[in-house]
Amino acid sequence: MKVPLLDLQGQYQGLREDLLAAITRVMDSQRFVLGDEGRALEAEIAQYSGTKFAIGCASGSDALLLALMALDVKAGDEVITTPFSFFATGSAITRLGARPVFVDIDPLTYNIDSNAVAHALTPRTKAIMPVHLYGQCADMDTLNKIAARRGIPLVEDAAQAIGAEAAGRRAGSLGVIGCFSFYPTKNLGGAGDGGIMTTDDSGLAARLRTLRVHGGAIEYSHSEVGINSRLDELQAAVLRVKLRHLDRWSNQRLQNARRYEELLAEQQPQFDLTTPYVRKEVRHIFHQYVLRVPEHRDALVKHLAESGVGSGIYYPIPLHLQECFAFLGYEEGDCPEAERAARETLALPIYPELTEAQQQYVVAAVVSFRPS
Numbered sequence: 001m002k003v004p005l006l007d008l009q010g011q012y013q014g015l016r017e018d019l020l021a022a023i024t025r026v027m028d029s030q031r032f033v034l035g036d037e038g039r040a041l042e043a044e045i046a047q048y049s050g051t052k053f054a055i056g057c058a059s060g061s062d063a064l065l066l067a068l069m070a071l072d073v074k075a076g077d078e079v080i081t082t083p084f085s086f087f088a089t090g091s092a093i094t095r096l097g098a099r100p101v102f103v104d105i106d107p108l109t110y111n112i113d114s115n116a117v118a119h120a121l122t123p124r125t126k127a128i129m130p131v132h133l134y135g136q137c138a139d140m141d142t143l144n145k146i147a148a149r150r151g152i153p154l155v156e157d158a159a160q161a162i163g164a165e166a167a168g169r170r171a172g173s174l175g176v177i178g179c180f181s182f183y184p185t186k187n188l189g190g191a192g193d194g195g196i197m198t199t200d201d202s203g204l205a206a207r208l209r210t211l212r213v214h215g216g217a218i219e220y221s222h223s224e225v226g227i228n229s230r231l232d233e234l235q236a237a238v239l240r241v242k243l244r245h246l247d248r249w250s251n252q253r254l255q256n257a258r259r260y261e262e263l264l265a266e267q268q269p270q271f272d273l274t275t276p277y278v279r280k281e282v283r284h285i286f287h288q289y290v291l292r293v294p295e296h297r298d299a300l301v302k303h304l305a306e307s308g309v310g311s312g313i314y315y316p317i318p319l320h321l322q323e324c325f326a327f328l329g330y331e332e333g334d335c336p337e338a339e340r341a342a343r344e345t346l347a348l349p350i351y352p353e354l355t356e357a358q359q360q361y362v363v364a365a366v367v368s369f370r371p372s
């Protein structure tokens with residue numbers, strides 16, 4: 001048997017007719033940018049996330065960039081974020097000439113250590129940008145309290161967390177602006193790049209709509225310099241078909257996570273292994289199912305590959321140690337928990353269509369590992 005880390009074919013085969021009909025509808029309209037499909041998807045995502053507005057854009061990376069632009073983040077400002085994330089979380093900040101201030105993670109959830117954020121505030125702090133890593137919301141309660149005391153906006157990097165909830169509220173509605181990615185491997189993935197921003201603030205929504213069309217709310221009249229970043233009609237049409245199935249897929253991911261938990265508890269690996277920690281009162285949507293293996297992680301990855309089981313490391317180099325961010329002056333040891341997570345974690349296949357037999361095979365492969 002082979003179990004890849006992710007297999008998009010199963011999902012596609014089930015939706016093939018609906019997807020091709022949606023694509024045909026757009027082709028027949030010959031309307032490709034900022035049309036009915038995009039507007040309809042924006043309304044559907046706003047409703048799904050529990051916000052008043054949603055504004056499409058070209059990628060999750062652009063969503064982060066546009067969000068910070070709309071909040072007037074500029075050269076010399078600081079944005080507090082996590083060092084344990086996809087690269088775009090950090091680069092959105094540096095692209096505006098602002099400085100990412102990396103606060104170490106909570107070793108249980110791998111999300112930013114909310115209590116440490118208060119100590120990182122300075123007079124230059126312009127925004128706080130937590131990431132809901134692997135599909136579990138960061139501790140937004142604490143972060144919102146810290147941010148509110150100083151009137152600093154929270155931007156959610158919810159790229160991995162569409163449909164995730166904390167205390168009954170959806171990711172994207174827990175800060176001032178929520179940023180989502182529709183990259184094909186995300187829980188709601190398009191047929192290419194795409195992204196969206198959510199907000200309850202009508203002023204910010206208008207600003208985001210302007211920024212994504214080169215800062216020109218009125219065509220050919222530019223009030224500020226924006227970028228070109230739209231969600232095209234083909235993507236929107238595809239995403240609307242898939243959005244109808246998202247909650248079912250999220251529930252299947254959760255079920256798969258529970259099954260891993262049971263199988264691993266039954267079969268007792270002969271090495272130290274920690275399964276994901278799920279906070280109380282959250283809906284974890286398991287974008288990734290991540291194990292911590294304090295010793296021999298790389299040997300386990302190799303053993304799994306030899307058994308035909310795909311795994312992934314998210315992420316092998318924390319942001320504060322990336323070569324391109326050397327100018328920020330961080331050193332090894334500055335964020336010890338992020339560095340440890342980068343050494344010790346690996347993700348197992350968790351996609352919705354995974355079968356029980358496949359999961360048994362994955363767990364058998366894990367358990368058969370013998371560190372040498």
Ligand SMILES: *Cc1c(COP(=O)(O)O)cnc(C)c1O
Pocket residue numbers: 059060061062085086088089131157159160180181182183193194195
């Ligand atoms: C995927 C991802 C992004 C970027 O999204 P793209 O659509 O690939 O640009 C940003 N942040 C996180 C945490 C992500 O996982």
